[in-house]
Amino acid sequence: MRSQRTIKECVYFEGVGLHTGSYCKVTLHPAPVDTGIVFYRPCKKSSMVTNISAVVDTTYATTIGNDRLKVRTVEHLLAVISAMGVSNLTIEVEGPEIPILDGSAVEIARLVMEAGVRKQKKVMPYIKILRPIVMEDGHGKVAAYPFDGRKITFRMFFKNHFLGEQLLSFDLDRGSFINEIAPARTFGFLRDVEYFRANGLAKGGSLDNAVIFSETSVINESGLRFKDECVRHKILDSIGDFSLVGLPIEGHIVADKSGHTMNVKFINKLLTCSDCWEVVSEQVEKAPYPVFSYSYS
Incomplete structure (x- = not known):
């Protein structure tokens, strides 16, 4: 254990x-x-x-x-x-x-x-996914499936944009996270900058702390750290969001065009579907709701 x-x-x-x-x-x-x-x-x-x-x-x-x-x-x-x-x-x-x-x-x-x-x-107890849990709306989809380990698959699609589709599956472990996910930066689009500023957002944003895209290119002179840096960053965000479950998750999380709001909604749904997972500690036991306060690892 x-x-x-x-x-x-x-x-x-x-x-x-x-x-x-x-x-x-x-x-x-x-x-x-x-x-x-x-x-x-x-x-x-x-x-x-x-x-x-x-x-x-x-x-x-x-x-x-x-x-x-x-x-x-x-x-x-x-x-x-x-x-x-x-x-x-x-x-x-x-x-x-x-x-x-x-x-x-x-x-x-x-x-x-x-x-x-x-x-x-x-x-350290953890949540083991036993049966699929799926949530979708008109914007995206998040699901959790049984899996022997910790895995995240994320898909995103930039319609009518040179970035197109990005898809990545990632088996979560310390070494691969540090090399493959942690360096991926926050990103945004030049067309949205005025909206963010008008709504009191991104006051501290700059080309030093975000990748900015025009319709045809990367604005940052340094370019990208990964060809698919955007989807890697979304996986980074998802790992942080899913830590809010309260326990590590053993299972395969699959997200399609999800963001912070949908991640949080899915966590709430997962926690109510107590017949789809079990808490594993020194002995396998079923809990109606994970009341622990540990981080998803």
Whole structure:
């Protein structure tokens, strides 16, 4: 069985928030077993455990919060925590948003690697998918299927655009995440920039932290890190969003043109379909609802 894990030493990073434009500082602290992933803001002396019930907004990013604390754009950080197998962590945040850094998760992943991940003396339960769970609407589709391991397949299609269709299947493990998914950057389209600014979004966005496309080319002089960087970034976002289930998932997640809002809706549906999965710990047992606060790894 897999053990719970935390980091060996503190990790610190800072930078501008993509949507708020505010300068933010983040410190990751080791935490004891059964802590889960907890956000903490010292100035408000307020904290919250990260899970699906903490989600308060999914407009172009995933925002979690409660009556005293709200943190925007948590998905890249949660993806690293999840992919690196970290179960217990206290995240100290000074500011309203997790820094966007270069638009990817590679710097956070590097910092966590340098700090090291430590096993703890308690088993890490996980959700095992037993039967297919499917949700679709007019915009996209998300499903979970039984699978011996952790896998994500994502498809996206850019109609009447040179990017066309991008499809990628990814078996989630620490090494492949760091090399193949973490470096993929946030992206957007030149035609949408004015809309974002008019609606108070992307105040901190620039060519230093996002890939921007015109109708015919990449605007950034540095070009792309991967030919299919867009779908890789969507997988990065999805790993972060699906960590909000509250436990690691053993199964195959298949997403077609999904985003933060649809990911969160699917998580809620999955948690209500208790006959389609089971919680595996030291003994196999069925739980009506996963009340744990661990990160999806």
